[in-house]
Each structure stands twice: as structure tokens, then as C-alpha cells.
Amino acid sequence: MTASTKEVALVVGASRGIGRQIAIDLAKAGYAVVVSSKSTSDPSSTSTSTTPFPPDPNSTASTITTVEREIREAGNMATALRVDTRDYASIQALVSQTMATYGRLDVLVYNSGAIWxxxxxxxxxxxxxxxxxxxxxxxxxxxxxxxxxxxKADDGEEYRGRIVVVSPPIYSRFFRGKTAYAVGKVGMSVLTKGLAMDFRREGKTRMAISSLWPATGVQSAATTTTLNLGREEDACDLRTAHIFSDAVLGVLRSEAEEVNGELLVDEDFLRAKGVRDFDKYSLVPGSRPRRILPRSFPDLRVEEQDDEGRRVDSTVLRKSKL
Incomplete structure (x- = not known):
């Protein structure tokens, strides 16, 4: 194992669409990127007379193999590692391979998702x-x-790192017509909130986890195929994946305390960071994609937010009974 001199980013769900763009832009920004997903392809067949390269980034021809090659051919560093996120042993193998390859981990982006x-x-x-x-x-x-x-790579003691989760703000309208999907996606946002609290309680001030969600439809395999928004008449309501990737990079460049535990929206976050030109993200030049999220969201904090009462730690209870 050789420790990387670059910061290392693991992008899970990076074969197509938003995840692919995030991986490519992280590599451009100087990260060594582990490109991970279930879909791979034969490297020898990624550029033939019948298979153009790079492939359509929102098609099944785009895999972690082709994304790795795109990044490497641009002069940046990437490694494609397959994972099945339904299998914890596969996840453990992915992280072990990441550490064996680069010797460190600085950023995690979780973009893997199933939709219905x-x-x-x-x-x-x-x-x-x-x-x-x-x-x-x-x-x-x-x-x-x-x-x-x-x-921290040199002494292994001080925790530091950034995590970005693709999950939504929590509000009731999100449940409508897609409750089964919302159960898991909102659960991901709850996990963001809860882990952020753990970081604060444990004094891990250089750790931050944030959730990020698009304000408008974004061109991806999910929107164009699964949700059937790939028709020409729908294109005016879509933005390119660059807006989401730019927001991810903005989150990573922010101070930990600013973004830890925040459920962010790409457009709103970028606007707060000073971005004014959003026309550049429109899939159809000159169009104004319709915002699909509310302008404001419920505040989940309660008056007694900081009153932990008698906090129970099951790990401590179990040890005391041994």
C-alpha cells in the first residue's frame, strides 16, 4: 500500500449521469477518485467502430470502466472498483480495496439509488x-x-473528512405518490442529521456529512429513462448534471460546521455562494427549467433541541451486562 499524496474521493453510484459527472469533476479538482458502482464493462471494448467513446453518459454503455478511462485520458487519477450496495461484504471489500490502493480516504459521495x-x-x-x-x-x-x-493520514488520530449524500430535504409533499421511495430517501436524510449530531457530540469538528438534492429535474439515467423524462418536450425542464456536481464541490470546499447536518438544495446552495448565472446549466439553451421543490422547508428543530435528557447508549449497556 502506498499512501496517496492526493486527497482521495470515493464516489458510490458513479457509472452514469450525476454520479459520473461528480467523479469527473472531483478528478479535475485534484482528487484521486474511486469510481464505484455495479456496472462494469470490458476495457478492450470501450472504443470500437460500433461503440463510440466516451459513451452517452446516461446510457447503459456508460460504466465505471468507461468513467475511469475518461478520467485517466484527461490526465487525472481514477480507479474503478465494483460494488453491490445490497451486499455488506461487497461494500467492505470496496473500502478495503480503496485503502489498499491509496492508503487514505477523504471524501465519500453516496449517489447509488433505486427508484420507483x-x-x-x-x-x-x-x-x-x-x-x-x-x-x-x-x-x-x-x-x-x-x-x-x-x-488524519500522519498520526491516525484526528478524524477529518467529508460525506455528501444524495437525499432530499424533509417535507411532507415529497411523500405524495411515491411513499415507498420516500421511506428510504428521507431515511437517508435522517441518517445525515443523526450522524452530524454524533460528530458534534464526539468532538469531530473536522468531519461533516451533508445531504444534497436538485431543485429542478437534472438530466440523468433516472430522469430520462426510469421517470420517462427523456422526451424532447421534457428537455426544457431539465438541467445538466454540472449544476449538481458544482454544488458537491462547493459543499466540500465549505467549512465543516457550515454544512454538517444540512439538507441542501443545489440551486439554493450555489446561489448563497454567489452563483448568479443558472442559464448555463439548462439542458436546452435559453430555457428556464421548472423548479420542482418548495422555496422553503420546515425547520426540524424543536424548542428542547439541546436537552438530551437521560441519553441511553446501547453499546455501554451491553458491556455492563457482560
Missing amino acids: WAPVAQTPMSRFQLMQRVNIEGLYGVLQACLPHFK
Whole structure:
């Protein structure tokens, strides 16, 4: 194992769309990037007369193999490592391989996701279970495997690192018509809030976890294929994945206390950082994509927010009974 002189970013769900763009832009920004997802391809077949390179970034032809090659051909550093986020052993192997390759971990972006928008009665149990395993359980597993490695490289003691989760602000309208999907995605945001509290309580002031969600539709495999927004008449309501990637980089460049535990929206966050030109992100030049999120969100804090009462720690209780 050779420790990387570059900061290392692990992007889970990086084969297409938003995840691919995040990986490419992190590499441009100087990170060594581990590009991870389930989809791989034969490197020898990524550029033929019938398979153009780079492939359509929102198609199944785009895999972690092709994304790794895109990054490397641009002169940057990347390694493609396969993972099945439904399998904790696969997640553990991914993180072990990351550490064996680079010797450090500085950034985690969790973009992996399964999607099905339908009422509860039209959402089969198998589909519900798939979404929970990929969305909330997958995120939890990746966090469990990664957290021990967010340590200062030279002395291994001071925790520092950044985590960005692709999950939404918490508000009731989000549940409408897609409750089964919302269960997992909102759960991911709850995990962001809770882990941020852990960081504060444990004095890990250089650690931060944030959630990020798009204000408008963003061109991706999910929107153009799964949600059937790939039609020409829908294109005016989509932005390119660059807006989301720019917001991720902005979060990573912010002070930890500013973004820790925040449920952010890409446009709103960038606007607060001084971005004024959002026309450059429109998929169709000159169009103004419709905002699909509310302008403001409920404040989840309560008056007794800082009163922990008698806090119970199950790990301590278990040790006391041994």
C-alpha cells in the first residue's frame, strides 16, 4: 500500500449521469477518485467502430470502466472498483480495496439509488425491499465501512473528512405518490442529521456529512429513462448534471460546521455562494427549467433541541451486562 499524496474521493453510484459527472469533476479538482458502482464493462471494448467513446453518459454503455478511462485520458487519477450496495461484504471489500490502493480516504459521495414512483398499492414488496436495500441500507453499510478510515493520514488520530449524500430535504409533499421511495430517501436524510449530531457530540469538528438534492429535474439515467423524462418536450425542464456536481464541490470546499447536518438544495446552495448565472446549466439553451421543490422547508428543530435528557447508549449497556 502506498499512501496517496492526493486527497482521495470515493464516489458510490458513479457509472452514469450525476454520479459520473461528480467523479469527473472531483478528478479535475485534484482528487484521486474511486469510481464505484455495479456496472462494469470490458476495457478492450470501450472504443470500437460500433461503440463510440466516451459513451452517452446516461446510457447503459456508460460504466465505471468507461468513467475511469475518461478520467485517466484527461490526465487525472481514477480507479474503478465494483460494488453491490445490497451486499455488506461487497461494500467492505470496496473500502478495503480503496485503502489498499491509496492508503487514505477523504471524501465519500453516496449517489447509488433505486427508484420507483407509485402509490403504495402499486409498489410490490420486492420493489420496496430493493429500494430500501440500495438506498438507506446501502448508505448505512458504506458509512459503517468508511467511518474508521476518516483519520488524519500522519498520526491516525484526528478524524477529518467529508460525506455528501444524495437525499432530499424533509417535507411532507415529497411523500405524495411515491411513499415507498420516500421511506428510504428521507431515511437517508435522517441518517445525515443523526450522524452530524454524533460528530458534534464526539468532538469531530473536522468531519461533516451533508445531504444534497436538485431543485429542478437534472438530466440523468433516472430522469430520462426510469421517470420517462427523456422526451424532447421534457428537455426544457431539465438541467445538466454540472449544476449538481458544482454544488458537491462547493459543499466540500465549505467549512465543516457550515454544512454538517444540512439538507441542501443545489440551486439554493450555489446561489448563497454567489452563483448568479443558472442559464448555463439548462439542458436546452435559453430555457428556464421548472423548479420542482418548495422555496422553503420546515425547520426540524424543536424548542428542547439541546436537552438530551437521560441519553441511553446501547453499546455501554451491553458491556455492563457482560
